[in-house]
Amino acid sequence: MLYLLVFAQAHADFRIPELQSVSELYGFHIGLLENADPSRPFMVVELEEEMYARLLARRCILVKAVCEFYARGATYDEVHERNRACRSQWERYVPDTSFKFVVSAYNHSIPQRRQRDVVESFSYMDFLGKIDMKSPEITMVVHEEYDDKHGTTREKHEGDGAFREVFFGRLIEEGSARPLMKKFDVKKRVFYGNTSMEAEISLLMANQTLASPGKLIYDPFVGTGSMTYTTAHFGAMVFGSDIDGRQMRGREKRPGIIRAAAQYGVDQRIVDLCTFDVTRNPWRCGGLFDAIITDPPYGVRAGAKRLGRKNRRAKDEDESRSRPFQPSERPDDQPYIPPTRPYELSALASDLVLLARYMLKPGGRLVFFLPTVTEEYAELDLQTFLCEGMEVVANSLQDFGSWGRRLITIRKATTQQFPPPAFDPDKNVLSESDLTHVPAHKDFRQKYFEGFKKGKLGD
Template identity: 30%
Template sequence: MAKYMNPGKSFLLWYAHDLINFRLQELHAISACFNIKYEWLEEPSISHPYLLVNFASSADVMKVMSRTVLIRSAYELWAKSNSISCLYKKMKALPKSFTEPYSRSNVSFRILVESFGKKLNKDYKVQRIDELAFLAFEGPIKLKDPDHSFLLMEYYGTNRNFAPEDPYHLFFGRWIADGQRTVSQKINLKTRKFIGNTSMDPLLSLVMANMACVKPGSIVLDPFVGSGGLLVAAAHFGGCCFGTDIDYLMLHGRAKPSRLNQKRRAPDESILSNMKQYGLESQYLDVIVSDFALPLWRVTSLFDAIITDPPYGIREPTERIGTEKDYKIPDHLANSHIPSKVSYSLQDIIEDLLDFSSVYLRLNGRLVYWMPSFNEDFDKTKLPYHPCLELKGFCKQALTGHSSRYLITMQKIKENMNESEKAHVPDAALSFRKKYFEAHKKRLQQ
């Protein structure tokens, strides 16, 4: 339910214009991570690049901004209106006790005028700043590192080709903090030492770590670790990271190079090299060659978070150790034997992932994973289910015109005694790979 604006407790969260479907879930997860309570000042809309939220204090907002990679900046909201005259009227009505700390002669400030959906020229911006003289700020204007920075934001909608003459909404507020979007640039795949064909986009990997509520000291597992992109993100937020994967060559940096024109991998390419590259080696525990279908862990309730992108059978095979033949390995060949593999269906992978999490996650720990789906098969009422795990949310990312993948977040709510309670995954997951390639082939023939 929307609430009334409260000076000092109402905030404008301005988003970068990407990963729109992930915004609310990231905010929910970060708030849960810090045990922060909030309420909507205005009901959220994914068509808007902002959220209006009431928090208990700016300290709570600072905590959110210390983790978010989707929010660009947060502002203490002083006024909001549909017209400039009404906005000024509301600003003039603010209690003097509220504005006085910012109008002292020894407090420096600056005022910025920005817009979304329409470009504003310099003269227009100067005019708007001049009109704000009624604020009576007596301190010096300081364009770089002032004591306080204020923003007048004009919102013209999301279609720049049909922007209206006047803005739909106007906001005025005091800058509180910027988000952590620069982290994704720091861990950019272009400059990363070790990558693979399916290395996770850095921004998405950071979002996953936020969804999993990874904190300093959290023990984090990626059971389909690949080149370890998710471990980098988890380690950035303080997680202590494990990884497992059945691909021996990938984990030892011997797989075919993924970069264009690279003939062979460098001898020091590894997940540990990535951790060292970003100064995160102290957060690295180990990676192990392992078949996920045959858990190697002896201690239950071990992990605080499990974050992973299971193979879909599209760009990488879905395999597990096994054989369809009945034979015995001679003793003299046992030590050098390389186990054969059989197909490992997507449905079985996700069922095993949920069953594994119900046993090896700590109580209240989170599982965050990707699940692909053929668009016509998706039913939000029939998502993967486990009686020991509670669904916290899901976010959609389009893959093609016919397929998408969903980032699913679940939380362990009770112990799985004797491992007797099992997961249920919709049968549609079993046919995803077949339908994907059939649709792809049909599109190529058109």
């Protein structure tokens, strides 16, 4: 059976990965046609049952509606011809089913007079049931797709009828997941910070993890917990950690993440929040988590840190390893604050994948954002941090012009057990000459503040 998906006007590159993730979550296959174009607002897909279409409408953040597909065409004559040919699909509604027709357009406003003409052009369907505009048993929908004309000055109905294509079908269900964006709106949250992820992206990331009841998900750079709330909303249990506990706690006695989770009714799904450096973590066994979800800091609003001194010599480090630890007494009663140093993004990405391979169950997913310089990016960049047993499932770009951030989804595709990663600190100081391929995300913070000028880093 063919079904028509109506997408929201946002994040076109995320649409297919979300559809495939939700279909994997619920255990059904979604067939993409050869001419499927994720950049367009309408897509026809193959599904075995109508129930699967309803599941997509209830879980996918980018789906506004799902319809049973009848016909499409560049003209209404083509639509009517093809609609007559599939009479067997809609003739059961002819005798006594209440109905209504809805005519809408993408990137255009259709005059009411022509809407009426469009509806009357379907009179050959001979529906004998009652016309009910408030609560009909079925809703027949007509969608006209127009080219994007944003940024141009024109009259309200200018170009009416000059559509790219028309789609026709029966509305099955309107998307009920998209309103979650308002529920998780950062502006309405009781606790947030300057790096809090926007609600729509947090929900998309949660879908990529296949979050559901019975799953345990980990955020190693939890910050103010934006992804914690959305994954917990879908039923998963969540564990979070960060090198800076102040971001998780806030200023009040009750931790800020717990207060915000209580606002959404998911505070009981927060397993725990701990403060530690992810490269010196307390995990003593792997294979604990079903997914790892995180937005690593990359230095624009907050920089990534790891334990260690900025200018410590290798000789001093060797000496410290050879002699036993001797705690020194402090003249005051202040707590010891360990020194930290910057954590370069390309090294962080490599370490994150190694951590995921150790901590994930077989088939588990790592979902994280990776900022890249647009002109320098190449598909080979992802190979610089992949390791044995890990494979890329999805790579979606949120484009900001000269740079963008990519939502990377990586699956643990092995049952082999690996030792805990060593997290070699020397990877932070690798120069471009040490690498066979320099990825577009290396030294991203420096490139960002220098305006992504070519040749700047080599001067």
